[in-house]
Amino acid sequence: MKLVFLGPPGAGKGTLAAKAVELLQIPHISTGAIFRTAIANKTPLGLKVKEIIDAGRLVDDETTIALVRERLAEADAQKGYILDGFPRTIAQAEALEGFSKIDRVVNFDIPDAAVIERLSGRRVCKNCGANYHILFSKPKKDGICDLCGGELYTRDDDKPEAIQKRLEVYRAQTAPLIDYYRKKGLLVDVDARPAVDQVITNFRQALKV
């Protein structure tokens, strides 16, 4: 199954995708994660996109489309995938149609206030990338990863000004994709407000998987 996960930052797309990978046995392809790895490894791509991402703006379409086109050409993506964080603009959606045929677009629906609460409390392990939340998913020891003992930090793009910017960018540039895909008959809505287990149940019911 070839799926696109749509929804504002903080809707829980990444967490859900990790669960859906187990369920559907297809790879999770997150453009944000690919960019963050490139930044951590200081590759030419990482150096080019770091400032843009830290400010909560979008990387240009050309760079992002080329990256996804290459990734989807790999062997593991042939029988299916979960695209998380792509497309984020109409231009990206149109380009995607040129190189892959998606089956469904899952729209994770959540109000801005819930997004702000989730993102501002998110902490990520510097070492292994595990996610925590200071209210909803606390580590056993403050600031320390349960899994590997690494230090937890706040992503630069989870700082308040960047969260505002990311929400603005989402509403202006990405939310139009909801109608775009609804008109094509590909959209499935999932209420992303409840706790993760309930959202998974909603997702499974919506997709009948």
Ligand code: AMP
């Ligand atoms: P995410 O982890 O999906 O929230 O992505 C983190 C950041 O990576 C975004 O705020 C953008 O700066 C950048 N990014 C990820 N995916 C895309 C995309 N499809 N188009 C442009 N920029 C992207």
